Amino acid sequence: GENVEQHPSTLSVQEGDSAVIKCTYSDSASNYFPWYKQELGKGPQLIIDIRSNVGEKKDQRIAVTLNKTAKHFSLHITETQPEDSAVYFCAADSGSTLGRLYFGRGTQLTVWP
Amino acid sequence: SAVISQKPSRDICQRGTSLTIQCQVDSQVTMMFWYRQQPGQSLTLIATANQGSEATYESGFVIDKFPISRPNLTFSTLTVSNMSPEDSSIYLCSVGPYRLQTDEAFFGQGTRLTVV
Numbered sequence: 001g002e003n004v005e006q007h008p009s010t011l012s013v014q015e016g017d018s019a020v021i022k023c024t025y026s027d028s029a030s031n032y033f034p035w036y037k038q039e040l041g042k043g044p045q046l047i048i049d050i051r052s053n054v055g056e057k058k059d060q061r062i063a064v065t066l067n068k069t070a071k072h073f074s075l076h077i078t079e080t081q082p083e084d085s086a087v088y089f090c091a092a093d094s095g096s097t098l099g100r101l102y103f104g105r106g107t108q109l110t111v112w113p
Numbered sequence: 114s115a116v117i118s119q120k121p122s123r124d125i126c127q128r129g130t131s132l133t134i135q136c137q138v139d140s141q142v143t144m145m146f147w148y149r150q151q152p153g154q155s156l157t158l159i160a161t162a163n164q165g166s167e168a169t170y171e172s173g174f175v176i177d178k179f180p181i182s183r184p185n186l187t188f189s190t191l192t193v194s195n196m197s198p199e200d201s202s203i204y205l206c207s208v209g210p211y212r213l214q215t216d217e218a219f220f221g222q223g224t225r226l227t228v229v
Contacts, residue, residue: 034218043119043205043220044156089155091218099144099209099218103156 002027004092006104013080014112021088021107024072029095033066033073036089038106044089048075080111115139119206119221126196126228133192134224136206141186143209147179150203150223159204162189196228 003026013019025033031052036044050057050064050073057064061080066073077084087108091101116139126132136145145162159179161169168181183189193200203225209218 036220041225043222046217046219049217097144097161099142099207100146100158100161101156101207101218105155 002030002092002094002102004090004102004104006090006107008107009105010108010110012110012112015080015082017080019077019080019084019109019111021075021090021109022072023074023090023092023104025092025102026071027092027095028071030092031095032093033064034091034101035064035075036091038087038089077109082111082113085109085111115142115208115219117206117208117219117221119224121224122222123225124227126226128197128228130196131192131194132196132226133190134204134206136189136191136221138187138208143186145183145189146207146209146218147181147189147191148205148207148220150205152202156205159191193226196226198228201226201228
């Protein structure tokens with residue numbers, strides 16, 4: 001099955017700085033790569049996703065890039081704010097079962113005011 | 114996005130007992146999944162809940178411990194049986210594809226289970 005690696009496990013930035021989280025995956029059949037934000041006591045919330053036919057996608061302060069050849073994708077958050085503090089998970093689909101995801105281990109992002 | 118109601122939101126249970134978690138979706142979905150998130154860890158898939166047939170379990174998870182029902186396209190239950198403290202986790206229901214979307218997976222708020 002798919003193996004998703006995520007780095008770093010913790011990330012601390014000053015408010016206004018950028019944050020970058022990187023993930024790699026193993027299964028070349030994966031075509032869908034979502035990112036989730038999980039706040040304390042809540043379920044994961046989809047914040048952005050990218051499909052294999054696209055190299056980059058942006059939504060306001062959040063962007064995701066995908067390098068399918070190298071099998072890695074990254075989340076970029078610019079102008080970080082304290083409310084961005086949360087655990088972020090990357091994921092990759094199974095390539096065969098719609099909706100079934102493989103998750104990275106998560107990154108605890110802390111944004112200091 | 115999908116509206117997923119998961120109940121209960123949290124519970125504290127005695128070891129040896131069982132707890133059934135419910136997941137209700139506001140629209141018919143093809144796939145429903147149950148994940149476990151142990152403290153400080155990532156999400157691990159327990160099983161895929163199939164409508165009209167037995168659930169498909171991932172390696173390390175068995176039906177006797179985690180029986181699942183899926184009576185229709187909007188509802189599923191997960192039971193955690195004969196609980197031990199090691200079962201203390203967040204249990205999450207996920208659905209996909211949702212309506213006309215083909216890939217997105219959405220999650221309920223989770224059930225935070227503590228076994229004492």
